Amino acid sequence: MQHIFEHANFNFVKWRWHAIAFSWLIVLVGVGVAVSRGGVPMGIDFSGGTAVVVKFDQRTPEDTVRKALDVVSTEKVVQAYGAPAENSVLIRMPLGTVEEGANLDQGVRAITDALTKGNLGHFTIISTDVVGPVIGRDLQLKGIYATLASLVGILFYIWLRFEWTFAVGAIVATFHDIIVTLAFLVFFNYDLSLNVIAAILTITGYSVNDTIVIFDRIRENKRNKRREPLEKIVNDSVNQTLSRTIITSGTTLLTVASLYFFGGEVLKGFAFTMIVGIITGTYSSMYIAASIAIILTGKQPQGKVAGAKKAG
Numbered sequence: 001m002q003h004i005f006e007h008a009n010f011n012f013v014k015w016r017w018h019a020i021a022f023s024w025l026i027v028l029v030g031v032g033v034a035v036s037r038g039g040v041p042m043g044i045d046f047s048g049g050t051a052v053v054v055k056f057d058q059r060t061p062e063d064t065v066r067k068a069l070d071v072v073s074t075e076k077v078v079q080a081y082g083a084p085a086e087n088s089v090l091i092r093m094p095l096g097t098v099e100e101g102a103n104l105d106q107g108v109r110a111i112t113d114a115l116t117k118g119n120l121g122h123f124t125i126i127s128t129d130v131v132g133p134v135i136g137r138d139l140q141l142k143g144i145y146a147t148l149a150s151l152v153g154i155l156f157y158i159w160l161r162f163e164w165t166f167a168v169g170a171i172v173a174t175f176h177d178i179i180v181t182l183a184f185l186v187f188f189n190y191d192l193s194l195n196v197i198a199a200i201l202t203i204t205g206y207s208v209n210d211t212i213v214i215f216d217r218i219r220e221n222k223r224n225k226r227r228e229p230l231e232k233i234v235n236d237s238v239n240q241t242l243s244r245t246i247i248t249s250g251t252t253l254l255t256v257a258s259l260y261f262f263g264g265e266v267l268k269g270f271a272f273t274m275i276v277g278i279i280t281g282t283y284s285s286m287y288i289a290a291s292i293a294i295i296l297t298g299k300q301p302q303g304k305v306a307g308a309k310k311a312g
Helices: 013-036 064-071 105-117 133-161 164-187 196-224 230-240 242-262 265-297 302-311
Strands: 049-056 077-081 089-095 122-131
Touching: 013 164, 013 230, 013 265, 049 105, 064 077, 064 089, 064 105, 089 105, 105 122, 105 230, 105 302, 133 164, 133 196, 164 196, 164 265, 196 242, 230 242, 230 265, 242 265
Parallel strands: none
Antiparallel strands: 049 089, 049 122, 077 089
């Protein structure tokens, strides 16, 4: 199994400009969709508010639930929750600005009263999640600080360990993974929550680890093949580590996919972010990081190699 690509000879470098253009396309479309929707959707952890999961005894359309809640608030989100057979919906509403213990459950009571008066049949409150505005802002800042701190630490390590061109390539690839992952979260309308932030931090480290493995092989091949063009060295290095990359990413992807399909709604956002991040991280390690290093290096020793062959 460890030699599934024992004699791999794929020309990854040939497609570097196509890969960069494809990544730019995803990022630009993601930005456009985010702007049209008013930004990246924030989960209740960051925005503050009330989230209630309601299970009805019989199928109840989302529009019916939404209409019954008009008396409570016009700024509400009602969406299906879980499998269709469960007849469950997720209701989210903004919270008031006053954060007092007596007022935190007010949104839950208002939702319950509105559904009862709407004659929607018997229902059960499965779960409630209430976050005040002050706590939401605090969690948002902590999430940003945690992401920035991890990025600074990782990037500082890469900068010390590799040549500056490869360090920049790894930095660009890391930011590429985060931005593309956020774009897919916007595409599929997943909220940015603490679980998603944890997944982003995880895939950042995962992607950098994959990039470092390839860069180590490039550094080793540069010492042993000084007369070879950088493009060929990079291509050979990616092919030599391809088996390890596919096996590692594939096994991790299977595990995360199991979480997505069988882990329940609570883990859906985390698992989806991990799935996108693993695919994006593997893709950027093979295409984006090394391609940026080649572009920044600029000079290729092809003339020297050709001159040496002619002199021989």
